[in-house]
Amino acid sequence: MGVYSITDSAMSALNIAQAGILTTSQNVAGASVEGFSRRNANATMNALAPNSLMLNGTSFAVEGFTRQYSSLLSSQYLNQQAKSSYSETLVQYTQAIDTLVADESTGLNTAISNFFNAMGTYAADPKSKPQAAAITASANEVARRIAGMSSLTSQIRSDAQKGLEDTRLQINTLLPALAQINRQIIQDRSSNNSYPSADLLDERDRLLSQLQKLVGGQTLINSDGTATQLIAGMPLLDRGVANKLVMNGGQDMQTAVYSLMSGSNSTVMSIQHLDGGQAGALFELVNTFAPKIDQRLDAIALGLVSAANTAALTANNINGQTNPFAIFGFQVGPEKWPNFDGDITSDINDVADSVGQMVSGVNSEENMNRLYDYLGSSNSLTLSGFKAANFISLAPSNTAEYFDVMGDSIITSDAANFLQKQSSIFVGSTASLVSDVGVQVATWRSTQKADIAVMKNLKDQKESLSGVNLDEEAANLLKYQQLYAASTKVLQAGNQMFNALLSIMN
Known part of the structure; x- marks a missing residue:
């Protein structure tokens, strides 16, 4: 996987983590509000990236936010x-x-x-x-x-x-x-x-x-x-x-x-x-x-x-x-x-x-x-x-x-x-x-x-x-925090790799 693919995936995961943390905080804040409907952040995974330089890299994105609701x-x-x-x-x-x-x-x-x-x-x-x-x-x-x-x-x-x-x-x-x-x-x-x-x-x-x-x-x-x-x-x-x-x-x-x-x-x-x-x-x-x-x-x-x-x-x-x-x-x-x-x-x-x-x-x-x-x-x-x-x-x-x-x-x-x-x-x-x-x-x-x-x-x-389940939201918050931290480390590793390549080329 290329450096660009690693960086792209890490940034996508970082965005997903941020969206998840946002919806989790909204859910926790709305738990005590009558009539509040729980929100979810929807992540999608695209097909293999078409750019030959990225080889087999994958791309993730936040498709949108869903309000958990049944009209019936x-x-x-x-x-x-x-x-x-x-x-x-x-x-x-x-x-x-x-x-x-x-x-x-x-x-x-x-x-x-x-x-x-x-x-x-x-x-x-x-x-x-x-x-x-x-x-x-x-x-x-x-x-x-x-x-x-x-x-x-x-x-x-x-x-x-x-x-x-x-x-x-x-x-x-x-x-x-x-x-x-x-x-x-x-x-x-x-x-x-x-x-x-x-x-x-x-x-x-x-x-x-x-x-x-x-x-x-x-x-x-x-x-x-x-x-x-x-x-x-x-x-x-x-x-x-x-x-x-x-x-x-x-x-x-x-x-x-x-x-x-x-x-x-x-x-x-x-x-x-x-x-x-x-x-x-x-x-x-x-x-x-x-x-x-x-x-x-x-x-x-x-x-x-x-x-x-x-x-x-x-x-x-x-x-x-x-x-x-x-x-x-x-x-x-x-x-x-x-x-x-x-x-x-x-x-x-x-x-x-x-x-x-x-x-x-x-x-x-x-x-x-x-x-x-x-x-x-x-x-x-x-x-x-x-x-x-x-x-x-x-x-x-x-x-x-x-x-x-x-x-x-x-x-x-x-x-x-x-x-x-x-x-x-x-x-x-x-x-x-x-x-x-x-x-x-x-x-x-x-x-x-x-x-x-x-x-x-x-x-x-x-x-x-x-409805909002605070235990579930606490678990989600922990999950998104870990994803955020992992994405940050991947970006740091990618940055180090990129700097190393630049040093070799120079």
Whole structure:
């Protein structure tokens, strides 16, 4: 091998060593950076050198740098992030209400059962003041638990609405940043670079990952390396153009709706549904989960007012000769109802008549179901404040009020017994509420566990390809240092040989 071949090979090896040390240092520095993809320096060995003076010398070169990346794996990872964020958010926001409905000491089912049991015991001895006191105590507990559960669902809705607004702000911060990265990638490609900077691509993937966690949707990596993000089939981001999300409260200010503002004329497109990401979960809580619980609680509260207060009426009450005796009612502003023009029970039945033909209180499961369906849309009852959030106990704390001036019980034995027989209607409705909440939260929790397992598997696969192993990088650094040192010695030997030849020729 000629001196020139030795020198050429040594210089090539020196360049390879320098490139290897450079990529190793980058990998070590990026090991703690989320979303960093490992780099490799690619060396190539050319065929035998054509120059006859070099005889059988070989030539090495650094072909380029490779970013360890799989588009398929990255796409799967992004999609799973949206699913995992969705289930995690749902479980996080519903833990409190799941605990509340499942615990017998705080759940509504036990309190309602105790109330009807107290009515049954009272029916056997309607002159007993202790039994009358038991009705008041159990009624107070029912009201406390209904109001407490309603307050909790209201808190879930409020927290979720705030979460949606915070999510919107974060999304609208990420979109311009990602659009800027897309523009830089396009600029990189237009500068005669065969591929964009690995740092730009890493930053692109980091921002996409955050977007998927927040809003889900579909991520597309374009042929030029830029990203497009779609939600509900509409472009949230298209290369260098970032649209904007706005938050709408819905017509009743209870639901939540995102709208996409795009174009120079600020065209607004409504987004009614999201099936992934944190925003999708918050949509589910605000628009479906909390309203369904409220609807069930409102039906139970209205049904109890109707059934219990109807049982509490005597002939004199019905004819308007005395003030009606009430067990349950609603606190609407400063007013405590159950009397509106004499009798809230009649008012409830009058409104319910148009859909349920309820008479003498809610006295059948069919009536309760009809009332529940009636409350599923805008209605005069809840709009007037007759809902679970305002449900109170009006049962008198003074047991003497259970009896008239003659000492006769206002709630007759027959009325109490009839009301007790209706317990299955309310216990069944409450059990349905508890079951629905429990099954839903359990489903979300099970989904979350599955998502965690899938996410871990995908993350491990991604790390095995793109992640940095510090032990491996330490070994590579040692290898490249040895190559660098060996190449330097070869150059020194070649230089000595060249000097020796010059001396001989001289």
